[in-house]
Amino acid sequence: MTTSTATEFDTTWALWHHAREDQLRDPLGFLSLTALHWLTDQPERLADVPGTWWVTEDKVFITAQPGDRLEFQGTGIAGVQILTPAEGAPGLEVRHGDRILEVIRRTGRYAVRVHDPKSPALLAFEGIPAYAPDPRWVVTGHYRPFDVPRTLTTGAVVDGLEHHHTATGTIEFTIGAVTEQVVAFGNGDDLRVLFTDATSGVTTYPAARAVAVGAPDPDGTVHLDFNRSANLPCAFTDFATCPIAPEQNRLRVAVEAGEQHPKLGLGDRL
Structure with missing residues (x-):
């Protein structure tokens, strides 16, 4: 990656990050x-x-x-x-x-x-702590749609609650020497993945993070930019009812990219 390309990558990520922070500054959010x-x-x-x-x-x-x-x-x-x-x-x-x-x-x-x-x-609120953006965390994967969308039920951060997601297929990708397969939610043009990884509960929020995937190419190729792994609302407040990641999406690797646990920004020890 050239210097100009790296600068553009960092700038694009910074714009996304600032938009995320501005969204959280909504006076009734x-x-x-x-x-x-x-x-x-x-x-x-x-x-x-x-x-x-x-x-x-x-x-x-x-x-x-x-x-x-x-x-x-x-x-x-x-x-x-x-x-x-x-x-x-x-x-x-x-x-x-x-x-x-x-x-x-x-x-x-x-x-x-x-x-x-x-x-x-x-x-x-002073912002969302995050790992520094790194192009190495933009991962290429392959999307395989289900013949028919399925309803996948997960638990929630509130005991006794459930969330019912529309799962449309799986995405397979490799990080280092590890190949992972996750279930994708949404429709074919707007996919997202709800996941945990080896950083969850250490430097990142334990219940789940989400990464938007977008539409796959005609051959099923997708790009997962883990630099844009985002916290769910429950990471910021005890009064949300967010889902937890499905068991199938608990990655074995440490995804040291994207948003970190908000309490890190307050100097708390996890």
């Missing part, structure tokens, strides 16, 4: 989370959340008074509001001043996530 309240079938008041909340027959019920200042779809909640969030999807948003109370459904359970632009985690 994952770093703004301050609480995760699981709901039951008993009406109850949640800590630092107005109104009364409960679940009946797969519907979330909220009772509130005008003074509670709760709004759904631009209308104040005065009396009873019923919400039906979709399984695994982004939640329905109830506004409370400059906060968002996100109502979610995960594995048939319902919860309220509190997004606060004054979150301590958001205010303290």
